[in-house]
Amino acid sequence: MIAEFGHFALILILALGTCQAVLFCPALFRASYRALGPTPTMTPAISGGTLPDELTGNIRTSENVGFGVWPLPFAMCVLAIIAEAALIHSFIVSDFTLPVVADYSHSSTPMIYRIGASVISDSGAMLFWVATSTLATLMFALQSVARGVTEQDRVALGILGIIVALLAAATLIDADPFIRSVMAPLDGRGLDPELQDIAGMARGPILYAGLAGLSVIFAVTFAALPGAKLDRAWSEQLRPWTMIAWTLLGGAIAINAYRAYTEQAWGNWWYWDTSENALLLPWLLTTAFLHCRAVLEKTETLKPWTALLALSAFAAGWFGTFLVRSDLLGPLPTALLSSGDAVALLVAFCVLFGGAYFMFWRCATDMIDDKDFSLVSRESGMFLNSVMLSVAAATVLIGTIYPLFLRWLGGDIITVGPPFFVQALIPIGLPLLFLMGFAPTLRWRKDGAWQIGRRMKLAAMMSLIVILFVWMRFIDASPLPLLGIGLAAWVFTAALGDLWERLWRQPDHGEGKYRNLQLLGPRYLSMTFAHIGIAILIAGGSASAIWEQQISLSARTGQSIQIGPYNLQYEGVALLPGENFATRKATFIIYRNAQPVAELFPEVRYYPIRGIETKEADIWHGRDGDLHVSVGERAEDGGRVVTVRFLPMMPWVWGGMLLMLIGGAISICTRIVLRYKKNGVPAS
């Protein structure tokens, strides 16, 4: 019965989403009519839309409380929680009459993974996306109530209603988690052991939460298109949403990379496969949008481009999810032939973004402004950065869908693997890093090339010194990673130098240097954190590519293995029971200068339910690099197959990712804290 409640709740979400769309549609139609109407002189008689903002209610006032704005999103959110709870309950009690439970769970699956399976299973993930979208809708409704509801907010809510309704419909049509099977199996097929991992389970929900944030950005931008109302207020309204979406998407990428690093047992952390590109695409475009939004907030320029990025970021997220779900680009050539069960998702994509891009096309010329800024200016730096990021995103998209495209043309099935992406993205990535170094130091509107040169002296010297040092010590280093390290030093020094300049070289207004830090504000700090994070990530990635060492051998108990500055002693393998698996757990003691520093326990797990073996590498994040150890089967000579990798500076990669996330979190948290401090209530 409980599953039926969930099913009913999901259907009600579809109904309420449609209601919300219909309720707020008059606003949408008025706005569209104003934008698309045949002649401007026709509009006043029909819509009254050309009256000044003060009369149409398109102004934020606290009197305009917007009754009726939040109840519908609230109801949808409650229903989504009911549907989620029903699905989780079905997983907890192992209700195998639901095919999704039977496919992703087993009576021996540990409880935490059963709950996790409810959000990562194919239909459960769709339900979760619906749930996060309703939550985002509610949060947006509350935000606009707090700020005073405008006509534009109503349009945005109507669009969010359309998004929720489309997603709920796609879930019901493509992958309904609550359909029961006629013949229930006695037990489930068990969770795919590859997915039985907390980090792996967190990835999906975080991605969908990020997409929900992007959907708000999309809706608010869509609503602002008619009449070209992408002004400072629009930009400010979207600031928290941008930071939340960016941080969540980045978090999903970081988790994905770390999981690949530990699961795949080979120390690689990015494979450029479809699911990874589906994460990367919206992140790249959100990063581009984030910079343009900041420009728009400051100077109200670049409106069409910013709007296009806002629409495209969500489009990329949606399309990526479709690609992954449809399995059109699965690993096997045979999988390429199955169309998958994501047709409704594709149709919904075409409807939503067809409408959005059409509206953009009609309104774009109205948005063009004549604010001038020179080629050398802060605006230009952010603009060029967003252009490069978009080119990178387009390249990733083409590489991802090209095999599909070729197959439609009747060509061979090909693979577009990591070599293509690396070769295609490096020529864009290197100039981007170069720009990233000096762009934050640029002045608004106009700056001089010579001044940049003067400011960047230190960073340029630093990067040259680093390149020379690395090159002298490691003659055989190939030029590309060397350039990567040099540019990382460039960005790092520039970011720190700029921070130093602003903290200590400015007059301190007689209130101490701490006041200077406060004046810089959370946005500057968050930017600095993110840029330094990128620099450290690039340096770590380049260095570990140059200096990586690998040993693969058949080890006997007590044997010691020398790698880099470390000495590993193999202590043998023990056969142990796990929660729902059996494991062969090996023990290694790590020595450095004859001192034991750590113990590592790589495992080979056997999951009898699916009959699958997985390797769990164990990693030690040392001072000078990661030690990545994995074990395999018994070798022919009686020893145990052991693979040890030493990846110098690899912790920098993880630290860099962490710094970027911290940067995002700073911006979100301080905003909340400051707001409460200032007003005592969460208002704008």
Added chain:
Amino acid sequence: MIRRNYSLFAAFVILLGLHAAPALAVNPDEMLSNPKLEERARDISQGLRCLVCQNQSIDDSDADLARDLRILVRERLVAGDTNEEVVDYIVERYGDYVLLNPPLKPETYILWISPAVLAFLALIAVIAFYRRKQREDGAGPKSLSNQEQKRLDEILGTSQDRS
């Protein structure tokens, strides 16, 4: 409860005994004794796709199919093939799908030139953008923007209706 756990454990142990483990990538017993040949084998393997994995090379994968391909690569090397001959041999049997780096041929021209074309288009667009800006800068007092013009039209239109 404890008893059940033990029985489950016993079942696992039995299953483990019966179960033939899949090979770990580049097992020591697969490796060639000639280090030069082995290095070439690894170079080649890193460019070949494991057919059942997501964009993993056979050097990276522990799938059975990847192991078979690794052994095949080494057999061809021992037989005296050059690197190109080995790759051709495998492509002949499995198609271009096994190559992680898509080969340059008429079908993939679009793929390979697209990043350059995209970058070029972006460059043109950016240059056009700045030229337009510059032209506007030079032209005396600013004319009304589209937005302002439209707004003006609207206001004028409204007043005409009322009169």
